[in-house]
Amino acid sequence: QLQLHESGPGLVRPLETLSLTCSVSGGSMTTETHYWGCIRQSPGKGLEWIASVSIRGKTLYSPSLESRVTISIDTSKNQFSLNVTSVTAADTAVYYCVRSTTLRGVFLYWGQGILVSVSS
Amino acid sequence: EIVLTQSPVTLSVSPGERASLSCRASQDIADNLAWYQQKPGQSPRLLIYDVSNRGPGVPGRFSGSGSGTDFTLTITSLQSEDFATYYCQQYQKWPPLNFGGGTRVE
Numbered sequence: 599q600l601q602l603h604e605s606g607p608g609l610v611r612p613l614e615t616l617s618l619t620c621s622v623s624g625g626s627m628t629t630e631t632h633y634w635g636c637i638r639q640s641p642g643k644g645l646e647w648i649a650s651v652s653i654r655g656k657t658l659y660s661p662s663l664e665s666r667v668t669i670s671i672d673t674s675k676n677q678f679s680l681n682v683t684s685v686t687a688a689d690t691a692v693y694y695c696v697r698s699t700t701l702r703g704v705f706l707y708w709g710q711g712i713l714v715s716v717s718s
Numbered sequence: 719e720i721v722l723t724q725s726p727v728t729l730s731v732s733p734g735e736r737a738s739l740s741c742r743a744s745q746d747i748a749d750n751l752a753w754y755q756q757k758p759g760q761s762p763r764l765l766i767y768d769v770s771n772r773g774p775g776v777p778g779r780f781s782g783s784g785s786g787t788d789f790t791l792t793i794t795s796l797q798s799e800d801f802a803t804y805y806c807q808q809y810q811k812w813p814p815l816n817f818g819g820g821t822r823v824e
Binding site for chain 2: 644645646647650658659660661662694699701702703704705706708709710711
C-alpha cells in the first residue's frame with residue numbers, strides 16, 4: 599500500500615521560505631501517468647490545490663500561487679518537494695502530499711498532512 | 719477558472735436516511751468530477767471519480783450522478799461513519815484544480 603509522508607518545519611517566519619518534503623513508501627515513482635502533488639487546507643477551511651509534478655518533471659501550478667511556489671521530484675530518493683517563498687499568515691495550513699490516479703487530476707493517495715504555521 | 723459551488727453548506731440527516739449533496743460548476747465540466755470525504759482530523763478520501771465511479775473500497779451506498787454543470791452525491795441509508803465533510807473537485811480544465819467549498823453532513 600502506497601504511503602506518503604510529509605516532513606518539514608512546523609513553524610516558518612513571515613517572508614521566509616516554507617520547504618516541504620514528501621516521502622513515498624510502499625510503492626515506486628515509475629508510472630508516467632501518475633502526478634505527485636501538494637494540497638493545503640487552512641484551519642477550518644476548504645481544500646486548495648497548490649501544484650503537481652510528473653516523474654518526467656512536468657510541473658503544473660495554481661495560478662494564484664505560481665509566482666511563489668516550486669515543486670520538484672527526485673525519483674531516486676522516492677520523494678518530491680515543495681517550496682513556498684515569501685510566506686505570510688495566509689500560508690498557514692495543513693499541507694498534504696498527494697498522488698493522482700491515472701486521471702492526473704484525481705487524488706487517490708493522501709499523506710496524513712503536516713500543519714505549517716507562519717508566525718514571527 | 720472553473721468555480722464549484724456546493725449546497726447546502728450543512729446538511730442535517732439522521733442515521734438510516736438518505737442524503738443528497740449538490741455541486742454546481744460555473745461551466746461545463748463534462749464528467750470530470752470527483753467527490754472526497756473528510757472526517758475531522760483525517761485526510762480526505764477519494765469517494766467518486768468521473769461523476770459516478772466509486773473509488774477503491776467505497777461502499778455501494780455512495781453514488782454520484784450528473785453531467786455538465788450539475789452534480790449530486792447521494793448517500794443512501796446514512797451510517798454513523800458517514801458524518802463528515804464532502805468536497806467536489808473538477809479536473810476538466812486545469813490548472814487550477816478547484817474544489818467546492820464543502821458540505822458538512824451532521
